[in-house]
Amino acid sequence: MTVPNTAQEIHLASRPEGFPTPGNFALVEAPVPTPGPGQLLVRNLFMSVDPYMRGRMNAGKSYTTPFEVGAALEGGAVGEVVASDVDGFAVGDKVLHNLGWREYAAVDASTAVKVDPERAPLTAYLGVLGMPGQTAYVGVLDVAAFKEGDVVFVSGAAGAVGQIAGQVAKLRGAARVVGSAGTDEKVRYLVEELGFDAAFNYRNGPVAEQLAAAAPDGIDVYFDNVGGEHLEAALESFNDYGRAALCGAISTYNATESTLPPGPRNLIQAVAKRVTLRGFLVHDHDDRREDFLREVGGWLADGSLRHRETITEGGIAKAPEAFLGMLRGENTGKALVAL
DSSP states (O other): OOOOSEEEEEEEOSOOSSSOOGGGEEEEEEEOOOOOTTEEEEEEEEEEOOTHHHHHTSOSOOSSOOOOBTSBOOBOEEEEEEEEOSTTOOTTOEEEESBOSBSEEEEEGGGOEEEOTTTSOGGGGGTTTSHHHHHHHHIIIIISOOOTTOEEEETTTTBTTHHHHHHHHHHTTOSEEEEEESSHHHHHIIIIISOOSEEEEGGGSOHHHHHHHHOTTOEEEEEESSOHHHHHHHHHHEEEEEEEEEOOOGGGTTOOTTTOOOOOTTTHHHHHTTOEEEEOOGGGGGGGHHHHHHHHHHHHHHTSSOOOEEEEOSOGGGHHHHHHHHHTTOOSBEEEEEO
16 A cells, blocks of 8 residues: 555643543644654554543653653554564554554554454454453452452443453352443443343432442442442442452543542441452553453353444544543443544
8 A cells, every 4th residue: 555645643732621622632744654673654443542541641640651742642553564574564464552543653563462353353452352351351350359259340331341341250150240330321231231230320329329229238349440439339338358459530530639529438448348459550460461362252252242332433533532522431332433
């Protein structure tokens, strides 16, 4: 194929205060990069929008470097190699990498992962067979030390990670899996399509009351994507020696200093019930990738595990819209952009 001289990418125009706006992003025409030694030129086909990206839009110290104002954002993407002099990578290969938010990327071959479109659709490598799926897998099994017969609660259960976390628990022998979501339609998706034992719409009433009704015998494991009121409710419902995998806290991501809610008011329950609250980052568990791909890939192939994707069409210019929609909870399952 003919590679153009310029292509489009999305830059961070300014750091958001509170909920991001379209004005925080800029669509920029930039030269297509020339790959250096050990690099591939990749034409991106799909890119991911994820909650963690909101944190990287802020300045300040965190577990990873913030995005730079005036530079292209980054994130998971799958694309086609269009130029390569690196052994093991040929033109036409499909690769997973972390230079999304742009149409073309010069990717270090050492950081690119070749993916097989015959094994699964390319989008799956950004979702169920990618970072979100592995996050769910290690969060449930390793971080929360899941045991057969546990009662499991997953918040934000209709999102990219939550939809997999609940099913991993169910397929591994959970006694009961409960999920929360933000619409009645998503609640139906969890129960009718994914096989959750119960689910509730957290907008329909206090989370603690709804969780207590859905899990009357208490919970043993909590997979936390939301934080805030959900974490407080889980602490109330935990049985002794409960375990929480703290994956995210999307309810607080867009809060300013003046609107940031206080921490759980009932944290003493963690002491009284001898609860383990453990935060984690999926990249600390790269040693589990082959186990994850084998087990989840097997469930996916035989139809035991289901998932959804919300794909925004229209190219790179639609990426900010897709990102903002994801933060508002408009997606079911993995949020992606087709480039």
